[in-house]
Amino acid sequence: MAKGKFSLLWILLGVVVVGIVGYISIGNQLVKLDENVNTAWAEVENQFQRRYDLIPNLVATVKGFAAQEQAIIDSVTEARAKLGGAVTIDDKIEASNQVESALSRLLVVIENYPEIKSDATFMALMDELSGTENRIAVARNRYNEEVRTYNTRIRTFPTSIIAGMRGFTAKKLFEATAGSETAPVVKF
Amino acid sequence: MNSKAGRPVLIGAIAAALMLAALLPAYAAIPAQMSPPRLLSDFAGLLDEAAEGRIESLLLDFQAQTSAQIAVVTVSSMDGDYIEHYAVELFEAWGIGRAGEDDGVLLLIANEERKVRIEVGYGLEGEITDSKAGRILDTYFLPSMRDGDVEAAIVKTVTAIRAEITGEPLAEEDIPVAAKVILVIVAIFIIIMAVGLMKAVRNIPPGPGTKPPFGGFGGFGGFGGGRGFGSFGGGRSSGGFGGGGFGGFGGGRSGGGGASRGW
Numbered sequence: 001m002a003k004g005k006f007s008l009l010w011i012l013l014g015v016v017v018v019g020i021v022g023y024i025s026i027g028n029q030l031v032k033l034d035e036n037v038n039t040a041w042a043e044v045e046n047q048f049q050r051r052y053d054l055i056p057n058l059v060a061t062v063k064g065f066a067a068q069e070q071a072i073i074d075s076v077t078e079a080r081a082k083l084g085g086a087v088t089i090d091d092k093i094e095a096s097n098q099v100e101s102a103l104s105r106l107l108v109v110i111e112n113y114p115e116i117k118s119d120a121t122f123m124a125l126m127d128e129l130s131g132t133e134n135r136i137a138v139a140r141n142r143y144n145e146e147v148r149t150y151n152t153r154i155r156t157f158p159t160s161i162i163a164g165m166r167g168f169t170a171k172k173l174f175e176a177t178a179g180s181e182t183a184p185v186v187k188f
Numbered sequence: 189m190n191s192k193a194g195r196p197v198l199i200g201a202i203a204a205a206l207m208l209a210a211l212l213p214a215y216a217a218i219p220a221q222m223s224p225p226r227l228l229s230d231f232a233g234l235l236d237e238a239a240e241g242r243i244e245s246l247l248l249d250f251q252a253q254t255s256a257q258i259a260v261v262t263v264s265s266m267d268g269d270y271i272e273h274y275a276v277e278l279f280e281a282w283g284i285g286r287a288g289e290d291d292g293v294l295l296l297i298a299n300e301e302r303k304v305r306i307e308v309g310y311g312l313e314g315e316i317t318d319s320k321a322g323r324i325l326d327t328y329f330l331p332s333m334r335d336g337d338v339e340a341a342i343v344k345t346v347t348a349i350r351a352e353i354t355g356e357p358l359a360e361e362d363i364p365v366a367a368k369v370i371l372v373i374v375a376i377f378i379i380i381m382a383v384g385l386m387k388a389v390r391n392i393p394p395g396p397g398t399k400p401p402f403g404g405f406g407g408f409g410g411f412g413g414g415r416g417f418g419s420f421g422g423g424r425s426s427g428g429f430g431g432g433g434f435g436g437f438g439g440g441r442s443g444g445g446g447a448s449r450g451w
Contacts, residue, residue, distance in 0.1 A: 124319035
Protein backbone atom coordinates (compact mmCIF):
# COMPACT_ATOMS: atom_id res chain seq x y z
CA MET A 1 0.00 0.00 0.00
CA ALA A 2 2.75 2.37 1.01
CA LYS A 3 4.57 1.48 -2.15
CA GLY A 4 1.47 2.33 -4.21
CA LYS A 5 1.17 5.78 -2.64
CA PHE A 6 4.81 6.40 -3.32
CA SER A 7 4.54 5.70 -7.04
CA LEU A 8 1.31 7.75 -7.28
CA LEU A 9 3.23 10.68 -5.84
CA TRP A 10 5.90 10.24 -8.47
CA ILE A 11 3.30 10.11 -11.25
CA LEU A 12 1.71 13.32 -9.94
CA LEU A 13 5.10 14.97 -9.75
CA GLY A 14 5.83 13.81 -13.29
CA VAL A 15 2.58 15.30 -14.56
CA VAL A 16 3.33 18.61 -12.85
CA VAL A 17 6.85 18.71 -14.30
CA VAL A 18 5.58 17.83 -17.78
CA GLY A 19 2.91 20.53 -17.42
CA ILE A 20 5.44 23.20 -16.43
CA VAL A 21 7.90 22.21 -19.16
CA GLY A 22 5.05 22.14 -21.69
CA TYR A 23 3.79 25.54 -20.57
CA ILE A 24 7.19 27.13 -20.93
CA SER A 25 8.23 25.49 -24.19
CA ILE A 26 4.87 25.92 -25.93
CA GLY A 27 4.72 29.50 -24.69
CA ASN A 28 8.16 30.13 -26.19
CA GLN A 29 7.14 28.55 -29.48
CA LEU A 30 4.13 30.86 -29.63
CA VAL A 31 6.33 33.88 -29.00
CA LYS A 32 8.53 32.81 -31.88
CA LEU A 33 5.59 32.27 -34.23
CA ASP A 34 4.16 35.64 -33.20
CA GLU A 35 7.52 37.22 -33.97
CA ASN A 36 7.62 35.53 -37.40
CA VAL A 37 4.26 37.11 -38.19
CA ASN A 38 5.58 40.51 -37.12
CA THR A 39 8.69 40.12 -39.27
CA ALA A 40 6.61 39.15 -42.28
CA TRP A 41 4.34 42.12 -41.69
CA ALA A 42 7.33 44.46 -41.49
CA GLU A 43 8.31 43.33 -44.99
CA VAL A 44 4.78 44.08 -46.22
CA GLU A 45 5.07 47.58 -44.76
CA ASN A 46 8.48 48.02 -46.39
CA GLN A 47 6.91 47.38 -49.74
CA PHE A 48 3.95 49.65 -48.95
CA GLN A 49 6.45 52.37 -48.28
CA ARG A 50 8.21 51.65 -51.54
CA ARG A 51 4.95 52.00 -53.43
CA TYR A 52 4.09 55.13 -51.46
CA ASP A 53 7.37 56.69 -52.58
CA LEU A 54 6.88 55.72 -56.21
CA ILE A 55 3.39 57.12 -56.69
CA PRO A 56 4.35 60.84 -56.84
CA ASN A 57 6.76 60.08 -59.71
CA LEU A 58 4.11 58.11 -61.51
CA VAL A 59 1.50 60.81 -61.03
CA ALA A 60 3.89 63.51 -62.26
CA THR A 61 4.75 61.50 -65.38
CA VAL A 62 1.13 60.70 -66.19
CA LYS A 63 0.15 64.34 -65.69
CA GLY A 64 2.71 65.30 -68.30
CA PHE A 65 0.96 63.18 -70.91
CA ALA A 66 -2.65 63.00 -69.83
CA ALA A 67 -3.52 66.01 -67.70
CA GLN A 68 -7.20 65.60 -68.61
CA GLU A 69 -7.40 62.37 -66.58
CA GLN A 70 -7.43 64.47 -63.44
CA ALA A 71 -10.15 62.44 -61.67
CA ILE A 72 -8.21 59.18 -61.81
CA ILE A 73 -4.93 60.88 -60.93
CA ASP A 74 -6.66 62.38 -57.88
CA SER A 75 -8.05 59.02 -56.80
CA VAL A 76 -4.51 57.59 -56.81
CA THR A 77 -3.20 60.55 -54.83
CA GLU A 78 -6.06 60.27 -52.34
CA ALA A 79 -5.57 56.54 -51.85
CA ARG A 80 -1.87 57.16 -51.31
CA ALA A 81 -2.61 59.79 -48.68
CA LYS A 82 -4.96 57.36 -46.94
CA LEU A 83 -2.23 54.72 -46.94
CA GLY A 84 0.16 57.27 -45.44
CA GLY A 85 -2.30 58.05 -42.65
CA ALA A 86 -3.28 54.47 -41.83
CA VAL A 87 -2.20 53.26 -38.40
CA THR A 88 -3.73 49.87 -37.71
CA ILE A 89 -2.99 46.81 -39.82
CA ASP A 90 -6.62 46.63 -40.97
CA ASP A 91 -6.58 50.27 -42.09
CA LYS A 92 -3.32 49.74 -43.92
CA ILE A 93 -4.64 46.70 -45.75
CA GLU A 94 -7.79 48.56 -46.72
CA ALA A 95 -5.83 51.60 -47.90
CA SER A 96 -3.42 49.38 -49.79
CA ASN A 97 -6.25 47.66 -51.62
CA GLN A 98 -7.64 51.07 -52.47
CA VAL A 99 -4.28 52.18 -53.87
CA GLU A 100 -4.14 48.98 -55.87
CA SER A 101 -7.53 49.48 -57.49
CA ALA A 102 -6.84 53.17 -58.18
CA LEU A 103 -3.55 52.24 -59.79
CA SER A 104 -5.09 49.58 -61.97
CA ARG A 105 -7.73 52.05 -63.17
CA LEU A 106 -4.98 54.52 -63.95
CA LEU A 107 -3.09 51.91 -65.93
CA VAL A 108 -6.18 51.02 -67.92
CA VAL A 109 -6.58 54.69 -68.84
CA ILE A 110 -2.93 54.90 -69.83
CA GLU A 111 -3.61 52.27 -72.49
CA ASN A 112 -5.23 55.10 -74.47
CA TYR A 113 -2.00 57.09 -74.54
CA PRO A 114 0.55 55.21 -76.65
CA GLU A 115 3.03 58.07 -76.34
CA ILE A 116 3.28 57.48 -72.56
CA LYS A 117 4.02 53.82 -73.07
CA SER A 118 6.90 54.56 -75.41
CA ASP A 119 8.45 57.04 -72.98
CA ALA A 120 11.68 55.71 -71.45
CA THR A 121 11.11 57.35 -68.06
CA PHE A 122 7.62 55.94 -67.92
CA MET A 123 8.87 52.48 -68.90
CA ALA A 124 11.44 52.55 -66.11
CA LEU A 125 8.78 53.73 -63.69
CA MET A 126 6.45 50.94 -64.79
CA ASP A 127 9.17 48.36 -64.14
CA GLU A 128 9.71 49.79 -60.67
CA LEU A 129 5.98 49.83 -60.02
CA SER A 130 5.33 46.31 -61.28
CA GLY A 131 8.35 45.11 -59.29
CA THR A 132 6.88 46.78 -56.22
CA GLU A 133 3.41 45.33 -56.76
CA ASN A 134 5.03 41.94 -57.21
CA ARG A 135 7.05 42.38 -54.03
CA ILE A 136 3.85 43.28 -52.18
CA ALA A 137 2.23 40.09 -53.52
CA VAL A 138 5.21 38.02 -52.34
CA ALA A 139 5.36 39.73 -48.94
CA ARG A 140 1.59 39.29 -48.57
CA ASN A 141 1.79 35.57 -49.35
CA ARG A 142 4.64 35.10 -46.91
CA TYR A 143 2.78 37.10 -44.26
CA ASN A 144 -0.35 35.00 -44.74
CA GLU A 145 1.69 31.84 -44.53
CA GLU A 146 3.09 32.93 -41.16
CA VAL A 147 -0.37 33.96 -39.95
CA ARG A 148 -1.79 30.57 -40.97
CA THR A 149 0.98 28.73 -39.14
CA TYR A 150 0.39 30.89 -36.07
CA ASN A 151 -3.40 30.61 -36.15
CA THR A 152 -3.31 26.85 -36.63
CA ARG A 153 -0.94 26.53 -33.72
CA ILE A 154 -2.92 28.63 -31.24
CA ARG A 155 -6.16 26.85 -32.11
CA THR A 156 -4.73 23.36 -31.78
CA PHE A 157 -5.17 21.53 -28.47
CA PRO A 158 -3.39 21.68 -26.05
CA THR A 159 -1.55 24.75 -27.29
CA SER A 160 -4.90 26.55 -27.35
CA ILE A 161 -5.02 26.43 -23.54
CA ILE A 162 -1.61 28.01 -23.16
CA ALA A 163 -2.34 30.50 -25.95
CA GLY A 164 -5.44 31.56 -24.01
CA MET A 165 -3.49 31.89 -20.76
CA ARG A 166 -0.73 33.91 -22.42
CA GLY A 167 -3.14 36.11 -24.37
CA PHE A 168 -2.28 35.00 -27.91
CA THR A 169 -5.25 35.65 -30.17
CA ALA A 170 -5.91 34.73 -33.79
CA LYS A 171 -4.61 37.14 -36.41
CA LYS A 172 -6.36 38.23 -39.58
CA LEU A 173 -5.12 37.28 -42.99
CA PHE A 174 -4.17 39.96 -45.50
CA GLU A 175 -7.05 39.50 -47.91
CA ALA A 176 -6.00 40.82 -51.27
CA THR A 177 -8.38 42.42 -53.69
CA ALA A 178 -9.85 39.70 -55.86
CA GLY A 179 -7.55 38.34 -58.52
CA SER A 180 -4.38 40.00 -57.29
CA GLU A 181 -3.10 37.10 -55.18
CA THR A 182 -0.44 36.24 -57.67
CA ALA A 183 -0.79 38.71 -60.47
CA PRO A 184 0.89 42.07 -60.17
CA VAL A 185 -1.32 44.98 -61.17
CA VAL A 186 1.03 46.21 -63.84
CA LYS A 187 1.03 44.20 -67.03
CA PHE A 188 2.46 44.88 -70.44
CA MET B 189 2.24 3.49 -19.53
CA ASN B 190 4.32 6.58 -19.93
CA SER B 191 1.83 8.21 -22.28
CA LYS B 192 1.74 11.36 -20.14
CA ALA B 193 5.44 11.85 -20.48
CA GLY B 194 5.41 10.80 -24.13
CA ARG B 195 2.62 13.13 -25.12
CA PRO B 196 4.47 16.46 -25.27
CA VAL B 197 7.17 14.79 -27.36
CA LEU B 198 4.55 13.42 -29.72
CA ILE B 199 2.75 16.75 -29.86
CA GLY B 200 6.04 18.47 -30.47
CA ALA B 201 6.79 16.08 -33.32
CA ILE B 202 3.37 16.62 -34.89
CA ALA B 203 3.68 20.37 -34.45
CA ALA B 204 7.11 20.26 -36.04
CA ALA B 205 5.73 18.29 -38.96
CA LEU B 206 2.86 20.75 -39.33
CA MET B 207 5.24 23.68 -39.22
CA LEU B 208 7.49 22.03 -41.75
CA ALA B 209 4.53 21.40 -44.02
CA ALA B 210 3.53 25.05 -43.68
CA LEU B 211 7.06 26.23 -44.38
CA LEU B 212 7.44 24.03 -47.42
CA PRO B 213 4.35 24.54 -49.55
CA ALA B 214 3.96 22.10 -52.38
CA TYR B 215 6.03 23.29 -55.33
CA ALA B 216 4.13 21.02 -57.63
CA ALA B 217 5.12 22.73 -60.83
CA ILE B 218 8.66 23.66 -59.82
CA PRO B 219 11.18 21.26 -61.36
CA ALA B 220 13.79 19.58 -59.22
CA GLN B 221 17.37 20.74 -59.69
CA MET B 222 19.68 18.95 -62.06
CA SER B 223 21.89 16.37 -60.46
CA PRO B 224 24.66 17.36 -59.97
CA PRO B 225 23.39 20.93 -59.63
CA ARG B 226 24.19 23.37 -62.42
CA LEU B 227 23.83 27.09 -62.94
CA LEU B 228 22.17 26.48 -66.31
CA SER B 229 19.19 24.13 -66.38
CA ASP B 230 17.75 23.88 -69.86
CA PHE B 231 14.59 21.91 -69.10
CA ALA B 232 12.92 23.20 -72.25
CA GLY B 233 15.78 21.91 -74.39
CA LEU B 234 16.34 25.21 -76.19
CA LEU B 235 20.12 24.83 -76.39
CA ASP B 236 22.45 22.24 -77.87
CA GLU B 237 25.08 20.60 -75.70
CA ALA B 238 27.94 22.82 -76.84
CA ALA B 239 25.97 25.99 -76.12
CA GLU B 240 25.02 24.64 -72.71
CA GLY B 241 28.68 24.07 -71.90
CA ARG B 242 29.64 27.58 -73.01
CA ILE B 243 26.91 29.23 -70.94
CA GLU B 244 27.59 27.10 -67.88
CA SER B 245 31.28 28.00 -67.89
CA LEU B 246 30.41 31.68 -68.41
CA LEU B 247 28.11 31.54 -65.37
CA LEU B 248 30.83 29.79 -63.36
CA ASP B 249 33.26 32.56 -64.30
CA PHE B 250 30.76 35.16 -63.13
CA GLN B 251 30.37 33.35 -59.84
CA ALA B 252 34.14 33.21 -59.41
CA GLN B 253 34.40 36.95 -60.11
CA THR B 254 31.56 38.17 -57.91
CA SER B 255 30.52 35.29 -55.61
CA ALA B 256 26.99 35.96 -56.86
CA GLN B 257 25.13 33.10 -58.51
CA ILE B 258 23.39 33.84 -61.78
CA ALA B 259 21.14 30.90 -62.60
CA VAL B 260 19.55 30.39 -65.99
CA VAL B 261 16.50 28.14 -66.17
CA THR B 262 14.38 27.35 -69.19
CA VAL B 263 11.06 25.53 -68.80
CA SER B 264 8.74 24.43 -71.57
CA SER B 265 5.60 25.41 -69.64
CA MET B 266 4.58 26.88 -66.30
CA ASP B 267 1.23 25.06 -66.25
CA GLY B 268 -0.83 28.21 -66.11
CA ASP B 269 1.23 29.94 -63.43
CA TYR B 270 2.33 33.57 -63.71
CA ILE B 271 6.02 33.98 -64.39
CA GLU B 272 6.36 36.39 -61.44
CA HIS B 273 4.98 33.77 -59.06
CA TYR B 274 6.78 30.85 -60.67
CA ALA B 275 10.12 32.67 -60.51
CA VAL B 276 9.81 33.44 -56.78
CA GLU B 277 8.83 29.85 -56.02
CA LEU B 278 11.69 28.40 -58.04
CA PHE B 279 14.15 30.88 -56.54
CA GLU B 280 13.03 29.92 -53.04
CA ALA B 281 12.95 26.18 -53.71
CA TRP B 282 16.45 26.16 -55.19
CA GLY B 283 17.97 28.83 -52.95
CA ILE B 284 19.90 30.75 -55.59
CA GLY B 285 22.72 32.86 -54.16
CA ARG B 286 24.34 32.58 -50.76
CA ALA B 287 22.23 32.35 -47.63
CA GLY B 288 22.32 35.65 -45.76
CA GLU B 289 23.90 37.46 -48.71
CA ASP B 290 20.96 36.57 -50.97
CA ASP B 291 23.14 37.43 -53.95
CA GLY B 292 21.42 35.33 -56.58
CA VAL B 293 19.81 36.23 -59.89
CA LEU B 294 17.49 34.01 -61.86
CA LEU B 295 16.94 34.35 -65.57
CA LEU B 296 13.80 32.32 -66.19
CA ILE B 297 12.59 31.56 -69.69
CA ALA B 298 9.14 30.01 -70.16
CA ASN B 299 9.09 28.77 -73.71
CA GLU B 300 5.44 28.00 -74.29
CA GLU B 301 4.20 31.20 -72.67
CA ARG B 302 6.95 33.19 -74.44
CA LYS B 303 7.77 34.97 -71.17
CA VAL B 304 11.09 35.84 -69.64
CA ARG B 305 11.89 37.17 -66.18
CA ILE B 306 14.92 38.39 -64.31
CA GLU B 307 14.27 37.64 -60.63
CA VAL B 308 16.70 39.43 -58.33
CA GLY B 309 17.73 38.17 -54.89
CA TYR B 310 17.22 40.48 -51.91
CA GLY B 311 20.93 41.21 -51.68
CA LEU B 312 21.22 42.52 -55.24
CA GLU B 313 18.07 44.64 -55.38
CA GLY B 314 20.15 47.77 -54.96
CA GLU B 315 22.48 46.92 -57.83
CA ILE B 316 19.91 45.49 -60.22
CA THR B 317 16.85 47.66 -59.81
CA ASP B 318 13.60 46.63 -61.45
CA SER B 319 14.01 49.25 -64.17
CA LYS B 320 17.57 48.08 -64.88
CA ALA B 321 16.32 44.50 -65.15
CA GLY B 322 13.61 45.64 -67.55
CA ARG B 323 16.09 47.62 -69.63
CA ILE B 324 18.47 44.63 -69.79
CA LEU B 325 15.66 42.44 -71.11
CA ASP B 326 14.60 45.07 -73.65
CA THR B 327 18.13 45.73 -74.86
CA TYR B 328 19.79 42.33 -74.73
CA PHE B 329 17.28 39.55 -74.43
CA LEU B 330 14.31 40.42 -76.64
CA PRO B 331 16.10 41.33 -79.90
CA SER B 332 18.15 38.10 -80.02
CA MET B 333 15.23 36.00 -78.84
CA ARG B 334 13.01 37.42 -81.57
CA ASP B 335 15.73 36.49 -84.06
CA GLY B 336 15.57 32.95 -82.70
CA ASP B 337 19.09 33.03 -81.26
CA VAL B 338 18.49 31.69 -77.75
CA GLU B 339 22.17 31.35 -76.88
CA ALA B 340 22.96 34.94 -77.84
CA ALA B 341 19.94 36.16 -75.90
CA ILE B 342 21.07 34.33 -72.76
CA VAL B 343 24.76 35.19 -73.09
CA LYS B 344 24.12 38.89 -73.69
CA THR B 345 21.59 39.08 -70.88
CA VAL B 346 23.69 37.36 -68.22
CA THR B 347 26.72 39.41 -69.28
CA ALA B 348 24.69 42.59 -68.81
CA ILE B 349 23.49 41.32 -65.42
CA ARG B 350 27.07 40.50 -64.46
CA ALA B 351 28.14 44.05 -65.35
CA GLU B 352 25.71 45.44 -62.74
CA ILE B 353 27.03 43.25 -59.93
CA THR B 354 29.99 44.58 -57.98
CA GLY B 355 30.58 41.56 -55.79
CA GLU B 356 33.86 40.42 -54.33
CA PRO B 357 35.63 37.58 -56.12
CA LEU B 358 34.67 34.19 -54.80
CA ALA B 359 36.69 33.64 -51.65
CA GLU B 360 39.15 31.22 -53.22
CA GLU B 361 41.92 32.79 -51.16
CA ASP B 362 40.23 31.81 -47.92
CA ILE B 363 40.57 28.15 -48.60
CA PRO B 364 44.32 28.15 -49.34
CA VAL B 365 44.80 30.30 -46.22
CA ALA B 366 42.87 27.78 -44.16
CA ALA B 367 44.75 24.99 -45.84
CA LYS B 368 48.05 26.79 -45.16
CA VAL B 369 47.21 27.14 -41.49
CA ILE B 370 46.44 23.45 -41.34
CA LEU B 371 49.64 22.66 -43.21
CA VAL B 372 51.65 24.79 -40.76
CA ILE B 373 50.03 23.01 -37.82
CA VAL B 374 50.72 19.68 -39.47
CA ALA B 375 54.30 20.74 -40.18
CA ILE B 376 54.80 21.71 -36.54
CA PHE B 377 53.28 18.40 -35.54
CA ILE B 378 55.64 16.55 -37.87
CA ILE B 379 58.62 18.45 -36.52
CA ILE B 380 57.60 17.60 -32.96
CA MET B 381 57.13 14.01 -34.03
CA ALA B 382 60.48 14.03 -35.79
CA VAL B 383 62.22 15.53 -32.78
CA GLY B 384 60.56 12.95 -30.56
CA LEU B 385 61.51 10.28 -33.02
CA MET B 386 65.13 11.38 -33.09
CA LYS B 387 65.20 11.48 -29.32
CA ALA B 388 63.64 8.05 -29.24
CA VAL B 389 66.15 6.78 -31.79
CA ARG B 390 68.94 8.21 -29.71
CA ASN B 391 67.57 6.68 -26.52
CA ILE B 392 67.05 3.25 -28.04
CA PRO B 393 70.23 1.27 -27.97
CA PRO B 394 71.37 0.08 -31.38
CA GLY B 395 69.75 -3.19 -32.28
CA PRO B 396 66.41 -4.45 -33.58
CA GLY B 397 64.25 -1.35 -33.36
CA THR B 398 60.98 -1.50 -35.29
CA LYS B 399 59.21 1.07 -33.14
CA PRO B 400 60.72 4.35 -34.36
CA PRO B 401 59.77 4.00 -38.04
CA PHE B 402 56.19 3.40 -37.00
CA GLY B 403 56.21 6.63 -35.03
CA GLY B 404 57.17 8.42 -38.22
CA PHE B 405 54.27 6.96 -40.14
CA GLY B 406 51.92 8.17 -37.44
CA GLY B 407 53.00 11.70 -38.32
CA PHE B 408 52.14 11.20 -41.97
CA GLY B 409 48.67 10.06 -40.98
CA GLY B 410 48.07 13.48 -39.48
CA PHE B 411 49.21 15.16 -42.68
CA GLY B 412 46.67 13.22 -44.72
CA GLY B 413 43.90 14.32 -42.38
CA GLY B 414 44.84 17.96 -42.87
CA ARG B 415 44.62 17.76 -46.64
CA GLY B 416 41.26 16.07 -46.44
CA PHE B 417 39.86 18.93 -44.40
CA GLY B 418 41.17 21.44 -46.91
CA SER B 419 39.26 19.92 -49.78
CA PHE B 420 36.12 19.69 -47.67
CA GLY B 421 36.30 23.47 -47.28
CA GLY B 422 36.55 23.79 -51.05
CA GLY B 423 33.37 21.83 -51.57
CA ARG B 424 31.51 24.05 -49.16
CA SER B 425 32.50 27.21 -50.97
CA SER B 426 30.88 26.03 -54.16
CA GLY B 427 33.77 24.33 -55.80
CA GLY B 428 36.28 27.16 -55.83
CA PHE B 429 39.10 24.98 -54.59
CA GLY B 430 40.55 22.37 -56.85
CA GLY B 431 37.26 21.59 -58.58
CA GLY B 432 36.06 24.27 -60.99
CA GLY B 433 32.61 22.65 -61.10
CA PHE B 434 29.45 24.10 -59.59
CA GLY B 435 29.03 23.22 -55.93
CA GLY B 436 25.31 23.95 -55.64
CA PHE B 437 23.11 26.86 -54.69
CA GLY B 438 23.63 28.45 -51.31
CA GLY B 439 20.10 29.07 -50.01
CA GLY B 440 19.58 32.68 -51.13
CA ARG B 441 16.13 34.26 -51.25
CA SER B 442 14.26 36.73 -53.39
CA GLY B 443 11.19 38.78 -52.73
CA GLY B 444 9.70 39.48 -56.13
CA GLY B 445 12.19 42.09 -57.38
CA GLY B 446 13.11 42.15 -61.05
CA ALA B 447 11.27 42.52 -64.32
CA SER B 448 9.34 40.40 -66.81
CA ARG B 449 8.82 40.60 -70.55
CA GLY B 450 7.17 38.65 -73.31
CA TRP B 451 8.68 38.04 -76.72
